[in-house]
Amino acid sequence: MPPYGTPQPTPSPIQNPEPMPDAPQPTPAPQKKSAGRDLSAAIGVGVGLGVVIIASLFIVKAVFVGVIAVAVVVGLWELTSRLQERKEIKAPLVPLAVGGAAMVVAGYVRGAEGAWVAMALTTLAVLVWRMTEPPEGYLKDVTAGVFAAFYVPFLATFVALLLTADDGPWRVLTFLLLTVVSDTGAYAVGWRFGKHKLAPRISPGKTREGLFGAVSFSMVAGALCMQFLIDGGHWWQGLVLGLAVAASATLGDLGESMIKRDLGIKDMGTLLPGHGGIMDRLDSLLPTAPVVWLLLVLFVGST
Structure with a gap:
């Protein structure tokens, strides 16, 4: 036994043996493709929306027009909310929502001419409504508002036009x-x-x-x-x-x-x-x- 105080030799760490050159290597498990979303929820929501749309479409046309108008208003709310959150663009929602719903109804009742008139009035309402706030950012706000009016309710009006036949x-x-x-x-x-x-x-x-x-x-x-x-x-x-x-x-x-x-977002809502x-x-x-x-x-x- 070595005397007290004599340093003890440090045991060398155990080295992992190298695998044999011809030893079989583990095969990684295959990766399954992912849809990226909850498919069960997506299918359930899709079926539910389909039932509502088909029922309103073939029972009472006016109810389906209301479905279009509601979708337009919610879509405008999502779009304007994301613009304000991410870009600080304040497109006025109230005239857009009122004008957008009116645009869909006008298209159904008065045809393409009614839709164009409602689009023009909605644009004017956006310009005037934004005047109640400070002028800073006026141009970008009204530009975004006119874009939103065309992109959501005006294009949706063609669904109402299809329905008039x-x-x-x-x-x-x-x-x-x-x-x-x-x-x-x-x-x-x-x-x-x-x-x-x-x-x-x-x-x-x-x-x-x-x-x-x-x-x-x-x-x-x-x-x-x-x-x-x-x-x-x-x-x-x-x-x-x-x-x-x-x-x-x-x-x-x-x-x-x-x-x-x-x-810089994945979904609008x-x-x-x-x-x-x-x-x-x-x-x-x-x-x-x-x-x-x-x-x-x-x-x-x-x-």
Whole structure:
């Protein structure tokens, strides 16, 4: 035994043995693709909204117009709230909400002329309303207000215009079905086969394969809808309609993604579990409404 005080030798640490060159290495578990949202909540909310829309659409047209107006007002609230929070832009909500609801009703009652008059009056109301506050930021506030009036209620008015035809409910249903089918096709094909980014700087999740899925699904659905749902429609017209819907829905989705990237947010709101806000569901619908309205007028007329 060494004498007291003699330093004890420090035991050398045990070194982990190197694996044999031919030893099998553990294989990492495969990563499952994630949808990025709560699919069960998204499906439940989607089904609930679908029931409300279909019921109001085919029971009382005026009730469906009210549904459009409510969606417009909530969408305007989300958009103006995010603008104020993220950019300190104070687009006046009160004249936008009142004018937006009036725009939808005017479009249904008085047609396209009524919608344009309501749009002009709403713009004037935004300009005057903002004059009650200090002049600093006036230009950016009213510019954002006019943009919001055009982007949400004016484009939504074309849904009301679709409804005014004799087969209006079927036209609106065709518009909704094609937009949903386009979004579903883009999601399903892109999630399964997507490899090539469509617009990575705007929306990294979108792929060219997804766009192909949107076009394919929408054209098939368009042919079926024009042949069986629209009075005087033909299947080949549905192919054109489906292609146009896929293009406008994709551009609308990219457009709102651009706005959200500029604002630095993921969703416009949180009202719809699994979906985000109302504006996150209207993004592809709003620009698609005038496209469907115009093509149906060209194909089968406005009445």
